[in-house]
Amino acid sequence: MKNFKFILYQLFFIxxxxxxxxxxxxxxxxKIENEVIEKQLKIKALITNNTSTYQELNYLxxxxxxxxxxxxxxxxxxxxxxxxxxxxxxxxxxSVNLEKQDALKAFLYIRDEQTQKLLSKDSxxxxxxxxxxxxxxxxxxxxxxxxxxMIDETKSKIGxxxxxxxxxxxxxxxxxxxxxxxxxxxxxxxxxxQINIQVDDxxxxxxxxxxxxxxxxxxxxxxxxxxxxxNSRKNLIKNEFIY
Numbered sequence: 230m231k232n233f234k235f236i237l238y239q240l241f242f243i244x245x246x247x248x249x250x251x252x253x254x255x256x257x258x259x260k261i262e263n264e265v266i267e268k269q270l271k272i273k274a275l276i277t278n279n280t281s282t283y284q285e286l287n288y289l290x291x292x293x294x295x296x297x298x299x300x301x302x303x304x305x306x307x308x309x310x311x312x313x314x315x316x317x318x319x320x321x322x323x324s325v326n327l328e329k330q331d332a333l334k335a336f337l338y339i340r341d342e343q344t345q346k347l348l349s350k351d352s353x354x355x356x357x358x359x360x361x362x363x364x365x366x367x368x369x370x371x372x373x374x375x376x377x378x379m380i381d382e383t384k385s386k387i388g389x390x391x392x393x394x395x396x397x398x399x400x401x402x403x404x405x406x407x408x409x410x411x412x413x414x415x416x417x418x419x420x421x422x423q424i425n426i427q428v429d430d431x432x433x434x435x436x437x438x439x440x441x442x443x444x445x446x447x448x449x450x451x452x453x454x455x456x457x458x459x460n461s462r463k464n465l466i467k468n469e470f471i472y
């Protein structure tokens with residue numbers, strides 16, 4: 230009988246620990262809400278702290294819009310904030326004029342204020358296929374005039390680990406270009422995946438995922454080198470047309 234009660238106690242504490250872990254696993258939750266009112270798209274950045282601790286964080290909310298004629302524009306809002314345990318709050322709002330033939334992408338990133346570690350993110354896409362059409366170099370520069378903009382579209386822990394390494398290293402680069410850098414992750418055969426590094430919507434480097442930190446740092450070196458080479462070639466082409 231005593232053994233039976235002991236087993237019941239063990240099962241109870243196991244269940245309790247799993248429940249607490251599941252609650253903590255939600256942690257910081259970023260969310261983008263949107264509403265269209267008379268051709269005006271209202272974008273709201275929201276945050277929920279599901280942890281039991283006070284948090285000091287920062288956010289980045291950015292939207293990139295492509296018009297029907299191919300013209301591109303962007304809007305960015307960012308800042309520091311604090312949030313209490315189990316609290317939800319609105320961080321920022323922006324309004325974008327959106328016609329039927331317009332396309333839009335919006336991204337919300339939440340990072341730890343001290344470590345700059347990415348804690349949560351959310352995204353919004355409207356008429357995504359319109360972005361796949363080729364646009365001129367001038368239009369791209371207008372869209373990504375925010376120096377050093379980085380977009381995380383990884384899915385696995387390995388992908389996020391690589392993005393965090395890249396984010397820290399690239400932010401230390403004083404010669405960041407005006408181009409947006411997007412890191413995406415695609416599924417591959419077996420348990421591995423493929424990480425693509427895109428600059429100006431062009432994939433300049435790809436590699437297969439591997440959990441080894443040494444491997445990721447090696448791929449980071451290759452990535453930074455390819456980005457530098459791409460920017461050098463781009464600047465060379467631009468200078469060719471300066472009279």
